[in-house]
Amino acid sequence: xxxxxxxxxxxxxxxxDETGVFRxxxxxxxxxxxxxxxxxxxSGRIHMGHVRVYTIGDLLARFKRTRGYQVFHPVGWxxxxxxxxxxxxxxxxxxxxxxxxxxxxMRDQLRQMGFSYDWDREIATCSPDYxxxxxxxxxxxxxxxxxxxxxxxxxxxDECQTVLANEQVNRDGTCFIHDHTPVKQKxxxxxxxxxxxxxxxxxxxxxxLAGGWPENILEMQRNWIGRSEGAEIIFPLAxxxxxxxxxxxxxxxxxxxxxxxxxxxxxMVMEFARQSGREKEVGEFVERVSRQxxxxxxxxxxxxxxxxxxxxxxxxxxxxxxxxxxxxFVLYEYGTGAVMAVPAHDQRDFEFARKYNLPVVVVIxxxxxxxxDATMRAAHxxxxxxxxxGEFDGADNEEGKKAVTRYLESRGSGHATVQYRLRDWGxxxxxxxxxxxxxxxxxxxxxxxxxxxxxxxxxxxxIPYSRERGNPLASVEEWICVPCPECGKPARRETDTxxxxxxxxxxxxxxxxxxxxxxxxxxxxxxxxxxxxxxxGGVEHACMHLIYARFFHKYLRDKGLAPGNEPFLRLLSQGMxxxxxxxxxKHGWRYSEEVDEKGLCRQCGEKVxxxxxxxxxxxxxxxVEPSELIARYGADTARVFVxxxxxPERDLDWSEQGVEGAFRFLSRIYRLVVxxxxxxxxxxxxxxxSGEVRRIRQVTxxxxxxxxxxxxxxxxxxTAIAAIMEMVNSLYLVEDAAWSEPATAGALKxxxxxxxxxxxxxxxxxxxxxxxxxxxxDLLCTRRWPEADAAVxxxxxxEVPIQVNGKIxxxxxxxxxxxxxxxxxxxxxxxxxxxHLQGKTVRxxxxxxxxxxxxxxx
RNA sequence: GCCCGGGUGGCGGAAUUGGCAGACGCACGGGACUUAAAAUCCCGAGGCCCUUAAAGCCGUGCGGGUUCGAUUCCCGCCCCGGGCACCA
Numbered sequence: 001x002x003x004x005x006x007x008x009x010x011x012x013x014x015x016x017d018e019t020g021v022f023r024x025x026x027x028x029x030x031x032x033x034x035x036x037x038x039x040x041x042x043s044g045r046i047h048m049g050h051v052r053v054y055t056i057g058d059l060l061a062r063f064k065r066t067r068g069y070q071v072f073h074p075v076g077w078x079x080x081x082x083x084x085x086x087x088x089x090x091x092x093x094x095x096x097x098x099x100x101x102x103x104x105x106m107r108d109q110l111r112q113m114g115f116s117y118d119w120d121r122e123i124a125t126c127s128p129d130y131x132x133x134x135x136x137x138x139x140x141x142x143x144x145x146x147x148x149x150x151x152x153x154x155x156x157x158d159e160c161q162t163v164l165a166n167e168q169v170n171r172d173g174t175c176f177i178h179d180h181t182p183v184k185q186k187x188x189x190x191x192x193x194x195x196x197x198x199x200x201x202x203x204x205x206x207x208x209l210a211g212g213w214p215e216n217i218l219e220m221q222r223n224w225i226g227r228s229e230g231a232e233i234i235f236p237l238a239x240x241x242x243x244x245x246x247x248x249x250x251x252x253x254x255x256x257x258x259x260x261x262x263x264x265x266x267x268m269v270m271e272f273a274r275q276s277g278r279e280k281e282v283g284e285f286v287e288r289v290s291r292q293x294x295x296x297x298x299x300x301x302x303x304x305x306x307x308x309x310x311x312x313x314x315x316x317x318x319x320x321x322x323x324x325x326x327x328x329f330v331l332y333e334y335g336t337g338a339v340m341a342v343p344a345h346d347q348r349d350f351e352f353a354r355k356y357n358l359p360v361v362v363v364i365x366x367x368x369x370x371x372x373d374a375t376m377r378a379a380h381x382x383x384x385x386x387x388x389x390g391e392f393d394g395a396d397n398e399e400g401k402k403a404v405t406r407y408l409e410s411r412g413s414g415h416a417t418v419q420y421r422l423r424d425w426g427x428x429x430x431x432x433x434x435x436x437x438x439x440x441x442x443x444x445x446x447x448x449x450x451x452x453x454x455x456x457x458x459x460x461x462x463i464p465y466s467r468e469r470g471n472p473l474a475s476v477e478e479w480i481c482v483p484c485p486e487c488g489k490p491a492r493r494e495t496d497t498x499x500x501x502x503x504x505x506x507x508x509x510x511x512x513x514x515x516x517x518x519x520x521x522x523x524x525x526x527x528x529x530x531x532x533x534x535x536x537g538g539v540e541h542a543c544m545h546l547i548y549a550r551f552f553h554k555y556l557r558d559k560g561l562a563p564g565n566e567p568f569l570r571l572l573s574q575g576m577x578x579x580x581x582x583x584x585x586k587h588g589w590r591y592s593e594e595v596d597e598k599g600l601c602r603q604c605g606e607k608v609x610x611x612x613x614x615x616x617x618x619x620x621x622x623x624v625e626p627s628e629l630i631a632r633y634g635a636d637t638a639r640v641f642v643x644x645x646x647x648p649e650r651d652l653d654w655s656e657q658g659v660e661g662a663f664r665f666l667s668r669i670y671r672l673v674v675x676x677x678x679x680x681x682x683x684x685x686x687x688x689x690s691g692e693v694r695r696i697r698q699v700t701x702x703x704x705x706x707x708x709x710x711x712x713x714x715x716x717x718x719t720a721i722a723a724i725m726e727m728v729n730s731l732y733l734v735e736d737a738a739w740s741e742p743a744t745a746g747a748l749k750x751x752x753x754x755x756x757x758x759x760x761x762x763x764x765x766x767x768x769x770x771x772x773x774x775x776x777x778d779l780l781c782t783r784r785w786p787e788a789d790a791a792v793x794x795x796x797x798x799e800v801p802i803q804v805n806g807k808i809x810x811x812x813x814x815x816x817x818x819x820x821x822x823x824x825x826x827x828x829x830x831x832x833x834x835x836h837l838q839g840k841t842v843r844x845x846x847x848x849x850x851x852x853x854x855x856x857x858x
Numbered sequence: 859g860c861c862c863g864g865g866u867g868g869c870g871g872a873a874u875u876g877g878c879a880g881a882c883g884c885a886c887g888g889g890a891c892u893u894a895a896a897a898u899c900c901c902g903a904g905g906c907c908c909u910u911a912a913a914g915c916c917g918u919g920c921g922g923g924u925u926c927g928a929u930u931c932c933c934g935c936c937c938c939g940g941g942c943a944c945c946a
Contacts, residue, residue, distance in 0.1 A: 216940080219862050223942045230946080248946060261946085304944075329944040339946045347859095348944055421945060539940080644883070645870060651939090653870065657884050665883080671898085709874080719872065722882035729882090732899080801878045806927055808878060846926060852877045856926045 003670035005634020009765040013114055021782055022116040024072045026525060033069035034529055035061040036508055036568075038537030038545070041078045042102035042124075046109045048577040048616055049538070051626045052642045052652065056574055056717070057536045058115045059643065062761035063711050065116070066785040072529050074511035075110065075117040077103050079126035080434045080500045082160060082177060085472075088433075088465050095433040096461065099126055109627065113635045114764050116781070121514045125503035130510065131435040132456030133520030134502060137556075138438060139449050146194045146555060147427075149447060153265075153333075154426055156186035161470050162430040163190060165499060166423055168544070191437060191496065192424040195551045199420050202550055203227060205566055212570035214649065217542045224543040226421025231405045233340065233414035235260065238312035238321050239275075244268065247335035247419055250345065251408070252400035254317050255389040256363035257340040260324040261306065261352065263332035264289045269309050272324060276310025282326060289328045304329050304352050315340075316413040317390065317404075327352060335419055343379065344371070350379035363388050364397050425548065427499045430471040432463060434497025442484035442491035451485050457493070471495055504545050505552035508532050509562060520561070527563045535568040538576070546571075572715065575651035577642075579622040581611035589621040613653050624654055636763035637663040643717040643762060665721075666766055669728055669759065673752055673770045676739045680752050681775035683745035692738065694792075696747040700754050701793035703727040704786060707758045717762075724758055731755075749774075754786050795850075802827050803854040804836040812853075820847040827853050 016022060037057035040050055061073040077099075084095035091098070103124060110117070123130055141147035155164040157175040164183060168176040175181045195202075203225055206218045230249035237243055244260060262269050264286040273282035285307040306327035315322055329348055330339055343353035343360040353360050362371045366384035386392045386400045395403060408414035428437065436457040438450035450457055460479040463472045473479070473495040484491035512529045513522045531553075537545075549567050556562035582590045584601035595601060595608050616623045629638050641662040646652040673680070687693045703723050710720035731751060738744040752774055760767035760780050771780040795816060800823065802810045810832040814823050824845060827833055833855070840857040847853050 214863095216862050220941050223861070226942080226945070228945075246946080250946080302944075327944095329946090331945065334945045341946090346946070348946080419945075421942085542941080647871085650864090650871095655870070655884075658870070661883055668898095714874065716872095716874085718870095719874095719882080722872075725882055799878085803877090803927070806925095811878080844926065846877095848877055852927080854877080854926050 001671060001674055003667040003766070005636055005666075005765065006631075008769045009112070009114060009635055012765045012768045013111055015768075015779070016114075016116070016781070017111075017119075019779065021779060022071075022073065022118050023120055024070060024074075024118045026528075028070055028528055030068055030070040032072055032529055033061075033064040033534070034072040034532045035064065035534045036074070036511075036532045036536070038535070038541065039076045039078050039504070039507060040106065041081060041083070042099055042106055043083060044102050044105070046106055046626050048624055048626055048642075048654070050110075051113065051629075051638055052577055053536050053538070053574055054110065054113065054115055055639045055642050056572065056648050057534075058113075059639075059711070059717060059761045060534055060536075061116050062764060062781060063785070065781065066757070066760070066783065067712070068784065071116075072512075073117055074121040074123075074514075075115070075119070076121075076123035076507060076511065077106075077125065078500065078504050078507070079103065079124040080131075080497075080503055082162075082431065082433070084433045085431065092465070094461070094463075094465070096126065099124075099433075112630055113626075113638070116764075121511045123507065123510055123514050125435075125500075125507060126433070128456045128458050129515075129517070130507075131503065133510070134435050134498065134506070135438040135450070135455050135457060136452065136520060137506075138498075139452060139455075140559060141193065141555070142439075142449055146197065147191060148194065149189055149191050151187060151189050152192075152426070153185050153187050154190060155183045156188075157181055157183055160431075163188065163426060163428060165426050165501070165544075188428075190426050190428040192426050193551070195425045195548070196420060196422060198551050198554050199225060199227075199422055201554060201565070202422075202547065205550060205554075208566055209569075209571075213568075214571065214573050217539065217546065217571060217573055220539075220542040221547060224422065224547065227418060228420075229416070229418050231401075231408065231414050232336070232417045233316065233408060234412075235313040235316060235322075235340065238314055244313050244324070244338050245336045246338045246340045247417065248340055250342065250401070251404040251414070252386060252389075252392075252397040253342040253345045253363055254315070254340070254404055254408075255386075255392075256342045256344050256361045257315050257318075257322065258320075258343060258353070258359040258361055259322045259341045260313055261327035261330045261339050261341050261349070262309070262324060263330040263337040264326045264328065265332040266326070266330075266337045268311070268324075268338075269326045272309035272311030278308070278310040282307050282309055285326060302328065304348060304355065306352060306356070308356075316408065316411075323358070325352075325356070333423065334421070344373065344376070345379050345381055347379045347381065361388065422547075425499075425551075427502055428496040429499050430474075430495075431497050432459070432472040434500060435503065436473075437494045437496050437498060439494045440482060440484060440491045441494065442487060442489065444489055445484055445486045445491075448484055448486050448491070454485070473497070501544060501548050502552075505548045506556065508535075508549070508567060509553075509556065521556070523561055523563075526561060530562060531564050531566060532568045534570045534572065536572045536574060539573045542573075572648060574648045575646065576615040577652050577654060578613040579616050579624065579654040580613050581620050581622045583609045583611055585609070589619070591621045591623075594621075613651075615651075616654070629659065633659060633663045634666075634765070636666055636766050640666060640721065640763050644721045645718070647716060647718055665725060665728070666763055668732075669755070670766060670770065672728060672731060673756070674773055676748070676752070677770075677773040677775075679739040679745060680749045681773075683749040685746055685749055685753075687746040687750075688743060690743055692744050693747045696734070696744065696751055697792045698795070699727055699730050700747075700751045701788045701790070704754055704758065704788040705790065705793055708785070708788060711761070720758075721762060724755070724762075727751075727755060756780060757783065757786050798850045800850065801852055802830065802833055803852060804833060805856060805858075806854075809833060809836050816850045818849075820845070823847055823853055827855070 035057055037053045061071050065071045079099050084099045087098045088095045138147055155169050157164055159178040159181040169183050170176055173183055175183055228249050230247055231251040232245050232247050235244045273279045306325040309324045309326050311324040312321050313324055341349040343349040344362040345364055360373045362373055364384040365387045366380055366382055371380055383397055386395045386397055392400050392403055405416045436459060438457045440448045442448050460476045463476055480493045482491060482493055509521050509530055513525045516522060553562050553567035582595050584590050585606050586604050587601055590608055599608050601608050614620055641659045645658050706723040707720045710716045739748055756767050756771050768780050797813050798816050799811050799813050801808045810830045812826050837857055842855055842857045844856040
């Protein structure tokens, strides 16, 4: 009679496997529902974060299946990446071996959780069957100019010995993998994807996603893309030859531009210096600034400084000759690398001007106290009226932005434009364990794409693995040396591989056609199953994976492969799994088993400091192993716990007692059903209309309505479980005799059947087991979700609170259909109401049916 | 600095469209069962006042406002978390 998940779960996992109930055929027989969770990196074993995402996804997949959808629920492995290489060095193994062994182990762990995947569609991105198509896409992209090579200053991590995308550099300028390694700048020839070609579409697409995606993710993407409208303005050089173009969002302040600031890296800086004989001091400054790493360069405390380059240009509207400075705060990568300086209306320029005694000219006058060039203490960046701006004087500055731009356009001195923070995506990585970039470098022909017929370019297996730094691929001469496909002379393969985010940018499409060896994707199948209806994953991918994948989808759409504009219609971004941290003053972070019952460190006996709850991580030693959890309580308990402890989008605090609670809940259902199993099995689904029957059926159908709505419309899984708990509680209060009493047995049979149907997506193993106990012959997971009967669920009597002047003074029980007059009459007869109305006149009564009766009196 | 979230009992959380604040669970207390404990089942519980109960009052970060009625809407703050940031 005791609930032993260990006896139950394996059996049902095997049964689901044998019967293939979760396989999704290529042909549609019902409306499709593509449910996807972000695929795991095969790091070795699953962690609680995986348990959480995959449980949420599985709940939805299982639920939708019972709602009549043909559910497409695949899984695979994001299998390329740096940890495999590090492990190879550490354990003297091969990255491939390490990766495939991890996949095998983790696959087993996922099966133990009872997730309803279609395992026939499993893919691993490190397999040539997968990455060969990525190489083909790359060749297309080269032809389309979407993939291109350029020399660029890039983020470089000494630890990784590779280039990083901007997205992979932490806020403090460290590497996203090696949190303590500062990222350097390095100039290299690199491959890029022209994501900026799609930048407007990436922004506009947010309209399509609004509602289906969490607002904060859209906001993060908007910030990341960083669109700003403004103008490019041409400043002719004072020498008469050439010009400098700047980007500004404030063309309205152009009349106040009194000097020019340029990024130290800008080639014209040294050009000016040479011409004016200021090479020494300018050179020193440029040298000093460029030696600074990203962190110091963009650090908050960085003082604004610069040097006069010796050059002059001309303000195109005032005609004045203005000096050109090199300034450390101007970024070469953004805009044109040069900015017009308007000290009166930009705080940075203001500080710079005061430091170097440059003129400050107020051209925007705010309402109230007039600004004074000489005495103002800070720039005025807000709105105002234009002054000292020629024909624009008196105009509102917002209007002025457009007017000045139009004026510049008419004179050929500039034009309206838009700038973005988003840069093209650098995809080259100097790594072995990634997809080879299919090009060949020939001395005579230059960069030659590998011909399609020669794809895939397969990673060589035999590689030297040692502690040597750098890309091991670069030393595999027999792989590198190939004849040039064009001239046949000896040439060399590209040894860079793709950023692993390239693989994760299209895996969701490949699941639909995973075994196709003729083409990457069959457009017909894509139209059938893409896009993803529901995607589940963590916020940490808001600006990387989720932007890259949207870009890739749009490119593949343009190639006629991907349907629709967006890959993921709905996104649920789940919170982190957190746990309290414990810190020993001597030994640092402690695992809970390293602390005794009194809260002392087992190693040294010092009092351990209990810290706040933080994301589970090995380094903080606050992790719980899912395998131990499953072994002890079973997968169903793990699933119920993560779904019940917090709503999906919020962080979840791990609690041992919470897990106990989930286990107790399942045990309670188990005992309830097993004890009554024979009675339920032999009862018939029939009932009269006695009070007891009505009461039982009312609870059943009310719960069903609530649970259905909570899962389907609100994604509130915790309250759905709470409702099931309430129903179980009420079934415990039913007299034992009622279960075998013919009058009530039918209603109770219905209750248990519906209970198990509702439980199934949350705790599928126990639900199947109990389904058999009560005489079920088929698999519960293949049955349709029961339909709630609203008429049965309806309350015939409701308790209505009565407010007198805003305070609740009494309650009455009435029919929900009673009119305001009928209820009012009862209300006025209530002694407690009369008491509070004593000596007062009723001014107004309000009745919200079934909710509240309110009386205003004075 | 700009932009998003969030703040509710001892704890996790609930309150779906402005309508009974605290569902459900955890921890806690009491009872039943037991020689006993565990497990299980039942009951109780926001705070103040009070021997107890009733009644009353207070209560959703703080201060105001709108409303018959505000956790929910508006204005002004405080705190926590996150994103962006010398981005011109």
